[in-house]
Amino acid sequence: MNAQNSRPPGRARRARRLAIGTAATLLVAPALALSSALADDVPTTADSAAHGHGLFVEGLGLDVAGSARAVSEVGTNPGPNTDRLNLSVLEGLVDVDLGTVELPLITPTANGNGLLYLGDLGTLSSRAASPSTTNSVASSGIINEDGSLNVDAAAGGDFEPATVNLTSLLGQVIGADAVDRLISQAQIQIGALGARAEKDGADVTRDYAVADLRLSVDSPLVAALTDDVDAVVDDAVEPVLGLVGPGGAIETLTTGVVDTVDSLPLVDAELSGLSVDTAALSTSVRRELLAEPLSNAEGSVTVDLASGRIGVDLAALVIDAAGVDDLNSLPPNTEVLSGAVVNAILDGVTEALVGPGPNSLVTKTTNLVTDGIYDVGLDIGLDVTAVGGVVQAPVSVTGTLGGFLGSEGAAEPTVDTSGLAALGIPLGDITQPLTDALGGLVTDIGTPLEPAVDEVVGGIQPAVTAAVQPVVTELLDDALEPLLERIARITINEQDQPTTTAQAAALDLGPESYTVRALSLRVLPDIADVDIELGSASVLALDEADADADADAADADATDADATDADATDADATDADATDADATDADATDADATDADATDADATDADATDADATDADATDADATDADATDADADSGVGGEDANADADASGVESNSATAPYGDGTLASTGSSSSVLPAIAALALIGLGIGAVVVARRRTDG
Template structure:
């Protein structure tokens, strides 16, 4: 058989199949265990066969109607055979043993227990056809009615994701403490997929389709990161607030202002309040961090701090690493969670949280604080009690200073602080001696406060990134080192465009055994590094074919198949069975079997067997036994015993009578009815067989039965059959009955 040539071709378009909803009966839940790399291996003894399955898992009976499972073969089941997926069939399947955990294969509803959540998959089906000994085709997944991949439906994006939920397996990988603190959910989102394989006259072709692949994890540490950030920001902004505390720069300035006002004539002054409220800034940072997800520079990793979720665009990372044009054009046996991809994911999370990109957590925090710190409001209120002698109190009201910190430090885009003395600007107040000095004192305070704030704000901004990084980095490091990293390396091996017969697997055949070829859109080996009950292979969208490179044809198919069934069965069964069965069977069975069997078997067998056996046995046994026993025993025993017994009894009685002359001469004289019946039955069967009966009787009897099967079958069969039959039957019957009868006496 010529070695197959593997080629690829682009997906085709045709009318999609409708989804059948009729339920199929399946067995109740059963617990299974697995450690095999390839779950659906089955031997096909036919030269041409095809097999498609959308989902397969070692140990589970997924070869049931409605599970998108087909198989064809030539010539028994040429197909095409189609089997649409019925989700209710899969919902009845049993549990699987994954390490130390027993888990249902199918998750019945979101939030429930199960490994695979199917969602809205669309018109999933499998297709198989084996129209000839040199052609077979199989496909599975989102396909058309002719078995081609339904790329149009896949491109429209109208179907949802299937989800492989590994959350229940995390404790076996990172332990309970890490699950509670770092990573408590992990799942793989799988888009529309399918595969197709064909084998036609020695040329093997394959194609596959996968629209999307994502990784979703949830981290309690990431969800609590904003609270940690706010605590850190409170620490970062404390130097500004400390300016208002006892001995702080602003507190000192305001004390001087109060003293200045209090020293004016007619005036008493006291500080009501002074505050810088950082709460709005912390709220702003929180809002900024939670409003939109964070991302690394290429948007392949997105972190949502509001929920603690991390989504990884596995598709883009795999495409970038492999150099493929799309997720449906990757090299054979592309490993998704390759070491480089895992590092890219970890780097992406690091970049999204602590990187220098504009959308990272650190960048957003620092940028928000750098802008927001200048928006912080500083409010000062000083109580002024102005009284006149005799008249008494004219006014008892506050004078205030208010503005943003940016205004105090004259930051571009920020308005200057406002000094408000309107409440003491009343009739009767001496402007020159009281009001203006108060205004001057307050304006001086604004300048002084700005001078103090500038240096402190600069220091806060400069130290902000290191402080925030110090808060975020341990969370990220713990997540990656003790949570996400081990999970990515141990939860599953995911292979796109898997072909088991190619490197690195190098299996001797595909799912149908030796000489078969398999392609699957996706293979997921769950818990590959768990010793007991690990490496459970979940196969999605598998197609397998096998066929001969050349048609053995009609003649080889007739001669070895029909003619060997006809020739060796008819011709060899006719020729060796008829001709060799006729010639060796008829001719050797007729000639050696008929001729030696008829001639020596009839003549030597009948004639020597009948004639020498019957005739010499009957005739010589009857005639010599009866006639020589009666006639020679009576007449030759009486008369020929006297007259012929003298002359012929001496002369003929010596030669034929050496034995018959003694035995028939003695015994026929005593018991003529015994010896001539025994002796002539023996001697004429032996002696007349001895002379004609030994030569013809032995030769035609033994040799005619053996050698005369050819010639003696003719000659001794005729001659011994005639001579021993006629002559010994006549001569020993007549002559020994007459002459030896005289000699017997």
């Protein structure tokens, strides 16, 4: 697991109030092909928020229930909230526009019709929590219940990797002819993965984990290489075969021995057979080459001649290119198919086929032929007739080339005259000269045989190289290299690193958020550029807690103690609107103002200190409450000292505001002392009182 900690600059206080739901409920219509550039962003105005997303496809949006999408926001939706991937919802949900091809995004079966088969990665989930304005945590992928990454536990031998099937896209990259002959199938396998991001005050931690990453390519050209090798081996052993052919050295020696035996008294002899069995050698070489895949020296690239499949351990190659110890220690935004990795793949295939490594095609073939040539059998047969045709029996000389050459560990050739002895006729005068002649042949055969075998051994390596190298060149130049450069761009540990304001604004949770994705895969980047994002985590939080975060930013008098009142209303009883003649308008004389309670005897009580009289909602029906005429109405909300508020109205006159019908706030513009205001308020209070009393009398 990789973690990056950073301490970003502090942020000014912001007023954020927009809530985010735990998961979007928008569903994309079945078979809907979309290609617009939709980013995985979650608009928010909160000071602290988190977003985890298991599967996202840029261009499709895929903000749907079931895509493992969890979001949180401090205050309104702090979480922790979780969401799991739901394949039953996603399968068949959308089609992906990939240039000239349109595919279902998800396929439920391996090698099925679709771009992505999730395998055991289909169990991924996301979690998001924003417990405070300074702390948010998000995670996504193979995670534990508490949101911690659980990739190692899920990356055992039983974990079925996800597969990105690129086969149907090959024609757009390498052409139809190359698909038929050079590369017919391509897949990327993705192991267990996950990402976690946390912002705790000024500290930012971004972790990711990817268990495995591989590429497989099937090549008809590679699958046919064993036929090419068969032909090379057959040609390579030709010097030996020539020895036993007409006019060959061994054929000549054998004919001379037959003539010698035939010249014995009462004996007729003729050559019945002379052969070298190289078919067994070719069969042995082919069997061994197909038994196990070839590989480069490191084993990061394998070539299976039986299936024609080229396997690439992308994880091992990117680790080596980055100079780190494991796949989870890569720097941010590591490009998997970088120039160094692509070259390593091409070199790996070359090494596996024609390189000097111990497990290359050339090396294995050379060793198999070198060792096998000495095991090739050489058989000589004679038909011997003696005593006027009374005795007829076969005589043979059999052995391996190594035996005829006297190689260490090789069995000596066998001269078999047992057929003559089995007749029970004393033929000592015949068999001994025959045995001596054939024994001499065994010794003589080694002389022409040795240079022929040396020629085979010395020529097999260049012969195989010469045959396979053109195949490698065509495969790499016309198919594999363009495939690697154009089919996809893979990024591990993807993190935002904006360098412009526009880039910052496009971040998942806004300009000051932080994101980490375990893996991003851009398919056909130069043609369709469909971005598949797996395991994304984004967070946003304040560096420091803001004591005024919950205050009303619209309160003009930020220094007045009463200005922080939760209702954002100035407690100053001298507010110009409180003295406005409109205080007696229709709202002030609302029918509720004539309510029996409004004429309560306390309405004229000089000691009434009802806080509602000073509330900014003085225009409310309750504003005509008898408390509104209280001579001490300027006592302020919460029972604050009247003189203190009166002074405040003189010093901070521009903060004395009251809501208008249109919801705006207006300044009184007053800078006078408090005495005239108190006097005016008292007069208005007496006038309102008089009106109320008069109405009571009338109603009575």
